[in-house]
Amino acid sequence: MDKNISFTLKVWRQNGPTAKGHFDTFEMKDIPGDTSFLEMLDILNEQLIEARQEPFVFDHDCREGICGMCSLYINGHPHGPATGATTCQLYMRRFKDGDVITVEPWRSAAFPVIKDCMVDRGAFDKIIQAGGYTTVRTGQPQDANAILIPKEDADEAMDCATCIGCGACVAACKNGSAMLFVSSKVSQLALLPQGRPEAAKRAKAMVMTMEELGFGNCTNTRACEAECPKNESIANIARLNREFISAKLAD
Amino acid sequence: MYEEITDVNPGELANEINGVKYYNPMMIYPAIHYTMGGIWVDYELMTSIKGLFAIGECNFSDHGANRLGASALMQGLADGYFVLPYTIQNYLADQAIWPRLSTDLPEFAEAEKGVQDEIDRLMGIQGQRSVDSIHKELGHIMWEHVGMGRTAEGLREGIKKMKELRKEFDTNLFIPGSKEGLNVELDKAIHLRDFIIMGELEAYDALSRNESCGGHFREEYQTEEGEAKRDDENFFYVGCWKYQGNDTTEPELIKEPLEYEAIKVQTRNYKQ
Numbered sequence: 001m002d003k004n005i006s007f008t009l010k011v012w013r014q015n016g017p018t019a020k021g022h023f024d025t026f027e028m029k030d031i032p033g034d035t036s037f038l039e040m041l042d043i044l045n046e047q048l049i050e051a052r053q054e055p056f057v058f059d060h061d062c063r064e065g066i067c068g069m070c071s072l073y074i075n076g077h078p079h080g081p082a083t084g085a086t087t088c089q090l091y092m093r094r095f096k097d098g099d100v101i102t103v104e105p106w107r108s109a110a111f112p113v114i115k116d117c118m119v120d121r122g123a124f125d126k127i128i129q130a131g132g133y134t135t136v137r138t139g140q141p142q143d144a145n146a147i148l149i150p151k152e153d154a155d156e157a158m159d160c161a162t163c164i165g166c167g168a169c170v171a172a173c174k175n176g177s178a179m180l181f182v183s184s185k186v187s188q189l190a191l192l193p194q195g196r197p198e199a200a201k202r203a204k205a206m207v208m209t210m211e212e213l214g215f216g217n218c219t220n221t222r223a224c225e226a227e228c229p230k231n232e233s234i235a236n237i238a239r240l241n242r243e244f245i246s247a248k249l250a251d
Numbered sequence: 252m253y254e255e256i257t258d259v260n261p262g263e264l265a266n267e268i269n270g271v272k273y274y275n276p277m278m279i280y281p282a283i284h285y286t287m288g289g290i291w292v293d294y295e296l297m298t299s300i301k302g303l304f305a306i307g308e309c310n311f312s313d314h315g316a317n318r319l320g321a322s323a324l325m326q327g328l329a330d331g332y333f334v335l336p337y338t339i340q341n342y343l344a345d346q347a348i349w350p351r352l353s354t355d356l357p358e359f360a361e362a363e364k365g366v367q368d369e370i371d372r373l374m375g376i377q378g379q380r381s382v383d384s385i386h387k388e389l390g391h392i393m394w395e396h397v398g399m400g401r402t403a404e405g406l407r408e409g410i411k412k413m414k415e416l417r418k419e420f421d422t423n424l425f426i427p428g429s430k431e432g433l434n435v436e437l438d439k440a441i442h443l444r445d446f447i448i449m450g451e452l453e454a455y456d457a458l459s460r461n462e463s464c465g466g467h468f469r470e471e472y473q474t475e476e477g478e479a480k481r482d483d484e485n486f487f488y489v490g491c492w493k494y495q496g497n498d499t500t501e502p503e504l505i506k507e508p509l510e511y512e513a514i515k516v517q518t519r520n521y522k523q
Contacts, residue, residue: 015432016432033258034257034258036256042383045381045383046381046383046384048427049381049425049427049436050381052425052427053427054427054428055427055435055436057433057435065252082255084252085252085255089252089255089256090255091255091256091258093258114433115432115433118433136332
């Protein structure tokens, strides 16, 4: 059985994108080790509401590690100390009794704070809208086996597609670069024949939108790869660069 | 990931007694994932509100008492790719003659006031209970009385408890903060109000159906072997529930008969 732990929680409070923020400190008592990090924050909020104070605001949705909504920069790591896991999949047994746990929002100029640790990740939607799809004209669908795809290609595309667009790569990067996200979304389509017809257009449009939105450049520090909850590889970034350069040379 | 969540590595040797190896099992438990049924739509996927279409798993069209495997995702794809592109234009074509509606119209002002009044009402309750504590209580009522196995007696009890819970919500809810700007508690409260209505609706529907059908098991209606017992003679219809304009009047049941032409209706049997 897990032991209960008590610890000091420092959470970032900020009322809006331009407001001045500060840390609030709370003493959390007897939290069971099999409490998820988000459940622990629920407990905190329940206590705050009981004391008739405003709860701490953070993003969350499915709590199954598949939606990409939860974020939080915990003790200097996006999604906390666990590797290959989102914040909702982080459990309190990872921490020790008496620890000080610091919780901050995603840090990037392109992700403005809405409130506390909830940030606006609409920039990712804009990048997807710029080309992260294949144009499907409706009508008679073609036979499922008309285009044969090698298993290795399908697997590699699927690995890229596991990116949930949470933004941990941006938060981890000293340049605030979104290259791991963009390259995964370009790769998942570039690796499949259905994605090839629009590949050049897609790579150019998504990179251009990324730059317009204020994300930084990639300097290959690999911090994104180390922090990605879905273990996306920076090989995707190399693929994006190849796609982008060959598209530019063809112009 | 299972190890990350539970601190137990499934498949790892746990114990060895008299040469018999025992490995850590992966513990699973049935839990409610989906709500069966959904918003009533016509064959064009339009709801009873003209011009409002509901596509994907929120509507009732492709699943009724049962929803297995990935059918929820497939319904989103099927409705979006193959149905809506052929149906929504039938509605839009008729709209081409209408001018753009202004937000100065009295209907807009009335709708806006309705929402504003409801927000003011919720913020003004200033009771003692948090949104989450009432939400959790609703979950327990649903699990206990409107779960996978249910009885008429349990359902009646569930409806009674939900009515009491709604009273609690209306009189003892506490939402901190202000209605200006982002207020996640207010957001949750508005959802929770709908969840209570939805829970009651599910209980009414389950109570009206004296048979075990699809994913639902009415414990009074089972075969001698404990299998689900359907009653096609009396319940061969889709139960549609019509809102009566307020949350306290029971909804009205409208029966839509099921008509099959190409297939023969059978009872599913997992035993063979």
